[in-house]
Amino acid sequence: MTDRARLLEGLDPQQRAAVTAPRGPVCVLAGAGTGKTRTITHRIAHLVQRGLVVPQQVLAVTFTARAAGEMRTRLRGLGADGVQAQTFHAAAFRQLRYFWPRVLGEELWSLVEHKFRLVAQAAGRLGLSTDSDAVRDLASEIEWAKASLLTPERYPDAAARRGRDCPVPTESFVRLFEGYERAKNAAKVLDFDDLLLHTAAMLEDSPEVAEEFRARYRTFVVDEYQDVTPLQQRVLDVWLGGRDDLTVVGDANQTIYSFAGAEPRWLTEFPSRYPKAEVVRLERDYRSTPQVVGLANRVIAAGGAADTSTGLTLVGQRPDGPAPGFEEYDNEAAEAAGLARAVARLAGEGVPLSEMAVLYRINAQSEVYEQALAEAEIPYQIRGGERFFARTEVRRAMSALRAAANGARREDTELPSRVREVLAEVGLTGTAPTGGTARERWQSLNALAELADELFATEPEADLPRYVAELDTRAAAQHPPTMEGVTLASLHAAKGLEWDAVFLVGLVEGALPIQHAQGDESSVAEERRLFYVGVTRARRHLRMSWALSRGKGGGRRRRPSRFLAGLASGAAGNARRGDRAGAGTRRRSAAARCRLCSAELTSEAEMRTGRCADCPSDADEELLTRLRSWRRERARQLRVPAYVVFPDSTLLAIAERRPTDTEALAGISGVGATKLERFGADVLSLVNGSGKR
Incomplete structure (x- = not known):
């Protein structure tokens, strides 16, 4: 088999069309799970292999260091080592380090990774709040303005035109923006936005620099093109210098960064700007089951297709899987406990914890789910925390x-x-x-x-x-190894990732769509796309849940997210009530009571043992020792962590309640049908005293 044939092997007809398209403008509309990274890396390798471009003359840009690293790794494996695959900012930083001393006759100014301190100082001088949240909001507004190519002078008109909700009065923000820029320039430091601004200015103002750069790079590839800001597009235009050897890849259905200045129009209008562009649509979804794909299509279709030339309808390619689940709960604690039980069930069925994710709209929602997982002794990791x-x-x-x-x-x-x-x-x-x-x-x-x-x-x-x-x-x-544990992440942080099982939680009005988006049609449309991104992260298992009140005993005033309409009717009447009720049930389940003092049980751990935390344990210590020894051996045989067999709290509940038959064992929280089938006989043997240590 020739090298060219190997490059094209295994590609579907649309992927092959994108890979073999001639040099020049190419627009790849790639839906979620359709193999876009595979397609664009094979395209670059194909151009190199045919001698149409030298690897060192290709610049591929994407939006995260991890995605750029993955692209470089794949290109090396395809024989295209030497291609520059970087983020926009990393590519610009590299160019500034090279050209700045030549153009300005001095060393490149230092890069400030976080603008918080400078913004706080500027706010303090104006008598504005220097509270952490206030400063972060101001810093974000500065980033939006610069990404939108707005100077302080142009900000008021543009912000008013776009209905921007400025964190302080507009006049105050303009003065703060000016003060921030003065302080930064006086200290001779750059922020991340300056990397792009100065790169564009340097190539625009210095013909010699532009000529040298364009002689070096002749072919450009841009991933996630729907997320490009006006500033990034300005840099791309100056890189190109009127040339059209450009491949862009994106999906307008996954535009979720408008708040940061992203504009999908660069993607949707690409065929208009390049009338001779070859447009290829990738719609075969290799990631998710047909059940997940079908639901994702319904989510996006319910919002209306703004542009049929770029709207994509996914077609699932994987074997059938379980239907997506919908769960309604009385309160957040019950929702979180139900989540922990569902995670434990899947872990018992063999789904690795590292292949599960809990996704929510904002980071502040995570606490209740962290607590429930901790009580169930299920390890987790929070994406977006410390690197x-x-x-x-x-x-x-x-x-x-x-x-x-x-x-x-x-x-x-x-x-x-x-x-x-x-x-x-x-x-x-x-x-x-x-x-x-x-x-x-x-x-x-x-x-x-x-x-x-x-x-x-x-x-x-x-x-x-x-x-x-x-x-x-x-x-x-920034490509960390996989850690064993459920991933907790915001929907934005989950972009570009995928798991075997995804739990979308907290799906109520005011959270999704988020409260401040509800009065604006375009903002609600973006919230719908964010929900779509969450759905399409799931390969096989997808579960959506919501709670009708925040705390126990609170009024059930919350409404399920409008995005669930037509998907689950408990939003329309057909969602399951927790883990115990059947479809369409509207009954409130009776509170669980301590078997010793009859007090209401509130935590997952209490429900497992059947007693409240204040009541002393009456566990059979000898039995507990035998259970732990057995669990250790079974975990070793199955090559899984011990808690996947049973967490400590379930073993303690068994040692306390000493079930003597299958029905009694099944009544212990944490012993589902799967674990009953796999481990029930062993456990009952141990309880009855015939098990060996």
Whole structure:
């Protein structure tokens, strides 16, 4: 088979059309899960292989360092090493470092990664609030203005025209914006927006610089083109310099960053700007089951198709899966407890925790779900928190690994064992601590150990220096290893990711669509697209839930999100009530009571044991010891963490209640039908005293 045939092997007809399109303007409209990254990397490799472009003359830009890193990795595997794949800002920074000293005769100014301090100082001088939330809002408004190519003078008219909700009176914001720019320039520092502004200005004002740049880069590829801002489009235009050797890839249905200045019109109007452009539509969804795909299509269709030339209808390519689920609860605590039970059920069925995600509209919603997962002893990680490679334990571990690699000589010890030896020196133990910060640190170190397993599986000859090099590459690209635990993330943070199971939670009016968007038609449309993005993150399992009140005993005043209309009728009458009621049921379930004192049970842990926290445990300690020993052995056999078999709280409940038959065992919270079938006989044998330690 020729190299060209290998590049085209396995592509569907539309992907192949995009890959083999001639140089020139190409617009790839790629729906969620349709293989866009595969398509554009194969296109670049195809152009290189045919000798139509030199790898070093290709500049591919995307919106996250992780996506750029993945693109570089794939291109290397396709024989197109040397292609520059970077974010817009990284590409601009690289160009400024090269051209700034030549044009301005001085070293490039320092980059300020966070503008918070400068904005706070400018706000303080004007007597404006310097509260953290207020400063963040002001910083975000400055970013929107600069991304929209607005100077302080032009801001008032543009903000009024677009109905912008300025965090302070417009006149005050203009003065703050001016003061921020003066302070920044006086300190000779740049913010991230300046990287793009100065790059564009330098190429526009210096013909020699523009000529040198355009001689170096001749072919451009832009991923996620629906998210381009006017500032980024200005940079792209000046890079091109009137040329049309440009491939763009995007999906208008996934435009969710308008608040930051993104404008999908650059994508939707691409055929108008380039009348000879080849337009290819990718609609075959290889990610999700037909059930998930069908629901996603209904979500987006309910909002009306604004432009049939760019609107995409996905066609699922995977085998059938379970129908998406809809759950309605009386309050948030009940919703969170139901979520924890559903996660535990899927884990018992073999779905890895790292392949599950809980997605919500804003980060403030996460607390109740964190608490429920913690009570159920289900590990989780929050996406959007501290970066993995910035964590103290990870930095210490990498220092130890680097020191060991520098002194390494050829050893007989295989890579996974050697890495664990080093990590043991900085805190990695054979079993995970029982919770809290210690467990989080352990999970970080264990993720590094499991990355060594992955590398060794693909490169059996890999040694410690090779492993450290892989870590350094991932750190530079902010591409952390997979950690065992459910991912909690906002819908925005989930963009570009996917999981086997996705739980969309808190789906009520005021949260989705969010309260401040409800009076504006275009904002509500964007909230619908955000919901669509959440739905399309799921490969197989999709569950949507909402609560009718915030706290227990509160009035059931909340309404399910309007986006659920036509999907679930408890929004229209056909949603399940929690985990216990059938379709269409509107009954309020009776409160669970302590079996010892009859007090109402409130937490997941209390419901498992059937007693309140104030009542003493009456567990059979000998039985509990036998159960733990059995669980450890079963977990080892199944090669899963012990909590996947049963969490500690379920073992404690079994030791307290000592069920003697299947019906009694099934009545313990945490013992679902799947676990009853897999482990029931063993557990009952242990309870009846015939199990061995």
